[in-house]
Amino acid sequence: xxTFHTILLLLAAVLAVFWEAAFPxxxxxxxxxxxxxxALMVYASLCLGLPATALLxxxxxxxxxxxxxxxxxxxxxxxxATGFLIHLRRELILRDQPFAQxxxxxxxxxxxxxxxxLWLLTAGRTPLLGWGSLWQWLVMSVAGGIATPIxxxxxxxxxxxxGHRRAVESSFRSDREIRRGPS
Amino acid sequence: MSKRSHYMVLGLxxxxxxxxxxxxxxxxxxxxxxxxxxxxxxxxxxxxAQxxxxxxxxxxxxxxxxIRxxxALRHENQQLRLQAIxxxxxxxxxERLRQVIGWQKQNTWxxxxxxxxxxxxxxxxxxxxxxxxxxxxxxxNLPVLANESLVGRVSSVSLTxxxxxxxxxSNCKVAARVDNEAHDSGxxxxxxxxDASLVRLACFSRTxxxxxxxxxxxxxxxxxxxxxxxxxxxxxxxxxxxxxFTEARVKLxxxxxxxxxxxxxxx
Numbered sequence: 001x002x003t004f005h006t007i008l009l010l011l012a013a014v015l016a017v018f019w020e021a022a023f024p025x026x027x028x029x030x031x032x033x034x035x036x037x038x039a040l041m042v043y044a045s046l047c048l049g050l051p052a053t054a055l056l057x058x059x060x061x062x063x064x065x066x067x068x069x070x071x072x073x074x075x076x077x078x079x080x081a082t083g084f085l086i087h088l089r090r091e092l093i094l095r096d097q098p099f100a101q102x103x104x105x106x107x108x109x110x111x112x113x114x115x116x117x118l119w120l121l122t123a124g125r126t127p128l129l130g131w132g133s134l135w136q137w138l139v140m141s142v143a144g145g146i147a148t149p150i151x152x153x154x155x156x157x158x159x160x161x162x163g164h165r166r167a168v169e170s171s172f173r174s175d176r177e178i179r180r181g182p183s
Numbered sequence: 184m185s186k187r188s189h190y191m192v193l194g195l196x197x198x199x200x201x202x203x204x205x206x207x208x209x210x211x212x213x214x215x216x217x218x219x220x221x222x223x224x225x226x227x228x229x230x231x232a233q234x235x236x237x238x239x240x241x242x243x244x245x246x247x248x249x250i251r252x253x254x255a256l257r258h259e260n261q262q263l264r265l266q267a268i269x270x271x272x273x274x275x276x277x278e279r280l281r282q283v284i285g286w287q288k289q290n291t292w293x294x295x296x297x298x299x300x301x302x303x304x305x306x307x308x309x310x311x312x313x314x315x316x317x318x319x320x321x322x323x324n325l326p327v328l329a330n331e332s333l334v335g336r337v338s339s340v341s342l343t344x345x346x347x348x349x350x351x352x353s354n355c356k357v358a359a360r361v362d363n364e365a366h367d368s369g370x371x372x373x374x375x376x377x378d379a380s381l382v383r384l385a386c387f388s389r390t391x392x393x394x395x396x397x398x399x400x401x402x403x404x405x406x407x408x409x410x411x412x413x414x415x416x417x418x419x420x421x422x423x424x425x426x427x428f429t430e431a432r433v434k435l436x437x438x439x440x441x442x443x444x445x446x447x448x449x450x
Contacts, residue, residue, distance in 0.1 A: 018225050020304035021312075028440055031377055033306050054192045058199055066218035067301055069308035069338075069348065072211045073203025080196050117307060123204075126353035127307030132377025136306045 006052050008158055009044055012151075013060040016040060021067045026143070032136035034143040036151075037064060037075075038082055038108035043151050045083040046095040046104075053083040070116070071123065078115035082108045098149040105151075109144020113137065216341035219301075219312065223343065226300050226314075292409060294328070294446040295319065300344065306376060309335075309352035309439065315447060316343040324407050326448045332413040332436035333357065333401060334445060349439050350374070350414070351382045358404035359384060359414055361431075367391045368402050371414060371433065379439040381418065384431040391429050393420045399433050409448070 016036035027033045037060045044053045061076035068075075086093070086104060094100045114137070120127050206214065297313035315321050317340050325337045327347050335349040348355045351374030360368040361384075374382040384399060397417045403410025413436050420431035 017304060018222055021222075021301040022226070022229055024302050024440075027302070033304055035304065050189060050192050054196050058196060062203070062218060063221075064304060066215045067222070067312070068303050068305040069310045069346070069352070069354065070305055071204060072206065072215050073200050076196065076200050076203070084193070113306075120307070126373070128309065128351070128353065128373060128376040129307060130375045130377065132375050133306070136376060140306070
């Protein structure tokens, strides 16, 4: 993990939260707002370390709550729990496979809002819930699943464009060249 | 990464959550508004882009269409001026009569136009942020209107922007009355998560004379919303609580899903 990756991740979180609040396109068409933070958590937990995952959960959660009517800090723990669970099993996950990324994004996008709503209900708040919430949950999960491979692609592209390239070592060394025949 | 580091990160996140969720309500609201202010440059950027696009579209509008619209607006303006003169005269007469009877003078409200800049990113709340703040004279609990009908109230105010909680959210309850002979009254409560245009009107007595299509207005009780602001129309109603009360569904007059500009009523 580098500072560059972490900054890039936090920048993506800022843009994701702003996009969710400023452009209600999906909300108008699908009657459900898509949340991209769980998909970013999947990327952070698989490709970066636990500190970056925690930082994303704290910053992303606080930014999300600041633009929402959620009590401040409520979104942090559900996001972090999602990332932490994936991080614990990261060695067993085929992180380069788009299908695995989709499934993880789907699961994370389903789990994070569920935990948040459960917390709100436990805290005595009254969020708007009904049969329509099931549709919203489905849309959020599927959209999160679709967004995850795209996020992996975009971060890979950014890394190739902006990050430094690893020097490729060749096995050929000119000082150990065997010369045959008369010199 | 070692197990010890895992525990450290877990502990730190837990501590942050514990501190943030246990902040006093006032501090928490201020902190939320301060963090929300970090998005102001992005909001400005988007507004500028939209304005540029709007200007470009205006430049492309045909001249004939603009002249026709101008003419229609001029006619409407003349009619509204005449109505305003009549209304002024009625208001003066009303004031004189109030003085004669000894009724309390009614406050006049000023409306301030605000632009909706952000919407709640969570599906389970119904709030928006507007571009007026305490520097524009806004304070909590001021009524907010769009298309001459109620949409909500100001719930928290920062220097440059404010949060408006919309009708249908569980934190926005409005005392309302139905425009019928019995003047049935009740409370506008939360709506469903799916359809933002429908809200519930509850706490009627059994003997109501409700009919679909009747207008619902603010009753003025509760002290937040002035009397007589249109809310919507009755869609249907049913008996609840073993027939002790009636609950009606109200179709809101304003389209909450497509709010672009709103009016904040200031005393």
